[in-house]
Amino acid sequence: MTVIEVANLSKRYGDTVAVRDVSFAVEDGEIFGILGRNGAGKTTTVECVAGLRTPDSGTISVLRRTPRDPALRALVGVQLQEGRLQDRLTVREALELYSAFYPAPADWRALAGDLGLGDRLGTAYGKLSGGQKQRLSIALALIGAPRIAILDELTTGLDPQARRDTWDLIESVRDRGVTVVLVTHFMAEAERLCDRIALIDRGTVVALDTPAGLVSRAGTAQTIRFRPAQPLDDTLLTALPEVREVRRRGDRVEVVGTGDLLHAVSSVLAVHRIVAADLRLEQATLDDAFVRLTGDQTREGR
Numbered sequence: 001m002t003v004i005e006v007a008n009l010s011k012r013y014g015d016t017v018a019v020r021d022v023s024f025a026v027e028d029g030e031i032f033g034i035l036g037r038n039g040a041g042k043t044t045t046v047e048c049v050a051g052l053r054t055p056d057s058g059t060i061s062v063l064r065r066t067p068r069d070p071a072l073r074a075l076v077g078v079q080l081q082e083g084r085l086q087d088r089l090t091v092r093e094a095l096e097l098y099s100a101f102y103p104a105p106a107d108w109r110a111l112a113g114d115l116g117l118g119d120r121l122g123t124a125y126g127k128l129s130g131g132q133k134q135r136l137s138i139a140l141a142l143i144g145a146p147r148i149a150i151l152d153e154l155t156t157g158l159d160p161q162a163r164r165d166t167w168d169l170i171e172s173v174r175d176r177g178v179t180v181v182l183v184t185h186f187m188a189e190a191e192r193l194c195d196r197i198a199l200i201d202r203g204t205v206v207a208l209d210t211p212a213g214l215v216s217r218a219g220t221a222q223t224i225r226f227r228p229a230q231p232l233d234d235t236l237l238t239a240l241p242e243v244r245e246v247r248r249r250g251d252r253v254e255v256v257g258t259g260d261l262l263h264a265v266s267s268v269l270a271v272h273r274i275v276a277a278d279l280r281l282e283q284a285t286l287d288d289a290f291v292r293l294t295g296d297q298t299r300e301g302r
């Protein structure tokens with residue numbers, strides 16, 4: 001079931017075109033990534049979806065309603081980049097305050113416990129670590145027991161461990177049955193978490209696919225290395241549409257190709273009863289795909 005549908009969304013600020021003709025659909029229960037470098041138009045897109053900005057053109061439907069429908073307030077939890085709280089507000093006060101906004105809020109004590117904030121209820125926001133602030137902002141996005149959570153640049157500024165903890169949290173949010181829209185400029189984050197990704201560049205969607213789909217769509221080469229235990233005729237491999245090149249390095253074979261290369265090569269080896277020893281696959285990453293699909297030479301904004 002589609003829970004968010006964005007069709008031909010455009011938005012400009014004065015002379016700056018922030019978003020141009022963006023379309024995508026988010027399915028129930030998925031983690032949907034909006035990935036792009038700084039200034040690509042990600043925040044503008046999700047702010048329109050959250051009803052915080054008015055598009056210049058295009059249509060948006062969220063749970064079959066228009067974004068500003070008051071009924072959505074309890075159904076969509078939003079954690080936006082500038083969601084800072086007052087430094088002196090404690091975790092407990094913030095949670096109580098926010099739960100008062102909703103008709104049927106989640107149990108904030110349980111939520112704080114689930115998010116590892118149970119022992120921080122009396123701590124002032126200004127005294128929390130970066131990771132704890134992020135946990136609190138996730139808790140506040142979930143306090144209304146929403147069906148959709150929109151999380152924008154959640155892990156920016158966190159150290160690698162706190163970032164990984166936050167990834168686990170996002171997965172646990174999805175496991176509660178909440179659909180997650182995740183805005184990020186971190187490739188590794190999108191690759192690890194997202195079921196599907198809309199890759200946004202200069203205000204437009206340049207590709208929309210699974211992480212693996214984006215990698216193979218970019219046509220970035222992968223390499224398989226192995227040592228055949230029986231004699232191998234290279235033409236068996238070069239005949240495969242997935243294979244671009246077969247190289248020999250001593251007793252090792254290197255197969256360069258695209259698509260589902262590993263499956264294609266291992267099927268041929270199995271048919272000819274050739275055992276591949278020390279088999280290694282060097283996979284292209286989403287990082288490589290990003291560079292290809294956006295034509296980004298500077299590799300900025302990763």
Ligand SMILES: Nc1ncnc2c1ncn2[C@@H]1O[C@H](COP(=O)(O)OP(=O)(O)OP(=O)(O)O)[C@@H](O)[C@H]1O
Nearest residue numbers: 013016017018036037038039040041042043044045
């Ligand atoms: N309120 C605003 N007024 C004028 N220009 C804006 C405003 N908000 C965003 N922009 C511009 O619109 C473009 C898209 O910005 P947006 O914040 O949507 O991108 P983003 O992909 O979320 O980037 P970031 O990750 O840096 O937040 C940028 O060129 C930005 O400078």
